[in-house]
Amino acid sequence: MKYVTLKDIAEIAGVSINTVSRALHDKNDIGIETKLRIRAITEELGYIPDQTAARLRTKKKQTIGVIITHMNNSFYAHILQGIHDAVSRLGYTMIALGSNENLDEEQRALVSLKANRVAGLIIVPSQDLINSLDFDRINVPHITIVRKGRLNTQSYFITDSHQSGVLVAGRFLDCGRTSPGYIGFDAMVSCNKDRLVGYKKTLEQSCIALPKEATIHCGSDMQSAYDAAKQLLKKKRDIDALFVYNDYMAIGVLRALHDLKIKVPDSISVIGHDDIDEASMLVPALSTVRVPKYSLGYESASSLIHLIEKKDSFSKSVLNTPELIVRET
């Protein structure tokens, strides 16, 4: 409740506040025995420095803000872990907030993080890219991850979504599937768009069409995906291969197929995206596209901090290469 301050320590030690500060920071201009005495008192009182006051003074902010879309998708849990590890290794702390794919919450999160004077931001831009954050005006160092931002101008760390589409299409072609479908997320989201393009083009190179009525875009929760899958397969029963935007949604899709009594993978093959923890444990185990979640977080945070500290005018865009993981679907 009442925190110990430098002043408390100074009074007990009978020295000035500044001397205590110097003693704790191993600065010069301090006698060895004074230093040890101060250290002992500090230890005893359980002093924990007030980082907020220190930051106010030094103008080094040392906090990285993170805005992700979904707190309940374990895909992001791994990314957060990566960010957290990188950030704390470099002496920073992390504040993570969720936008729930909602522009209002995204804006509120942004304001909250700026009010807390974060040194930089890592953002997964929310669904509505037309109206999403105007990155030019953020005026805090920032990068987007997972998805490109609205203007595609700022730095981003994403995976090669186009390549994901290519991989999945290739797999379906190898299996001799002829009637592919796609269950995607909001059509404007960059990674959704890129995946779809890579998927469709690759299919078309082998003269397999992806008709408009075989693709559907829905919300990013399991239930929406469940509903979308049912709707899609009622409309177009002959689909024998389904690429789903992410594994989380694919869980709903698999359930829908089960309820429709469509056998996976005999009647229909399903491939998700992300390779979340659940994927290998599902029955049947979900085939998917693996992306380096942890390192995506770790590397993006490391780069952001590098940018902040070195003040490079960096505009780095990293494309991680995805990897197809074939399991049972």
Next chain:
Amino acid sequence: MKYVTLKDIAEIAGVSINTVSRALHDKNDIGIETKLRIRAITEELGYIPDQTAARLRTKKKQTIGVIITHMNNSFYAHILQGIHDAVSRLGYTMIALGSNENLDEEQRALVSLKANRVAGLIIVPSQDLINSLDFDRINVPHITIVRKGRLNTQSYFITDSHQSGVLVAGRFLDCGRTSPGYIGFDAMVSCNKDRLVGYKKTLEQSCIALPKEATIHCGSDMQSAYDAAKQLLKKKRDIDALFVYNDYMAIGVLRALHDLKIKVPDSISVIGHDDIDEASMLVPALSTVRVPKYSLGYESASSLIHLIEKKDSFSKSVLNTPELIVRET
């Protein structure tokens, strides 16, 4: 990069810093036209108050720290959402960190949060309760959730784990199961212990034993649960009912049973705990015990803030009643 300050606004408006502050806070002692002029300038410059500086001055900290064990279990995502909503409705912000069920990380998280001068803490105590946080020494208002703390003295918001065990045992008895098993988490964790006691006692009241070799304790990740289930069922093949510590682990257990070619629920019935999003979408859909995740977070955060602001010497302990959700396992 460079944030607008009150000073900037004051210079443009040609007034003192304090006048700007009063204008923005709707204080008295300010002329209406001056106020409007200042507001206009503020708006134009996109001023966002520095909460850290304000908190330093007012000594109102307005941040709640949260330490949870698992970032990647969606059970906690819902709790966090509840905390976040409660906290922000009351004008606070939230910093959430994960301990990964690890004492060191838990300690580091605690220090980090204290260094950021949080007003209060919501903690899911980590696995190793013997050595876990010494809550008496935290000296910041705090409550534990989900699990009791080491000394069981401080305030906590948990669900009635004993009752969970009773419900599951009752269900197994109703189905005529005679050889129950338990796949649990660390034996010292309060909710694990309580669930097991309720489960075992209820079974024994109907003269069904829960032998030692039918219970196993393992790590809280899917893979550990998968391994544990395999091990348990190789050792004791006749188990026909399995209560699993949580749904997340149950996903691994279901997969293990599938790999062992044991039919669910024909040969063995499985009930998890938490009712996470995935539960209803699994094939077969997981029967489970539902707990009010969101409201657990919401209510605990509301209470904590009440405690902080009213300075009640509160020692509130809330037991939420769990609810059995019967699905297909």
Next chain:
DNA sequence: CCATGGTACATTAACGTTAATGTTTACACT
């Protein structure tokens, strides 16, 4: 013996706020 320089401190100021206290001006009232 006094200037020089180093050691080990203290003092002061600043970060961006907010709260308490001062100050100026205008105007009403006796």
Next chain:
DNA sequence: AGTGTAAACATTAACGTTAATGTACCATGG
């Protein structure tokens, strides 16, 4: 005219730090 008072501002101080600057003391050297 002189006093009181209220409105509308400014000034100052404080929150807990850290950085820059100041100072007392002692030892050293020419």
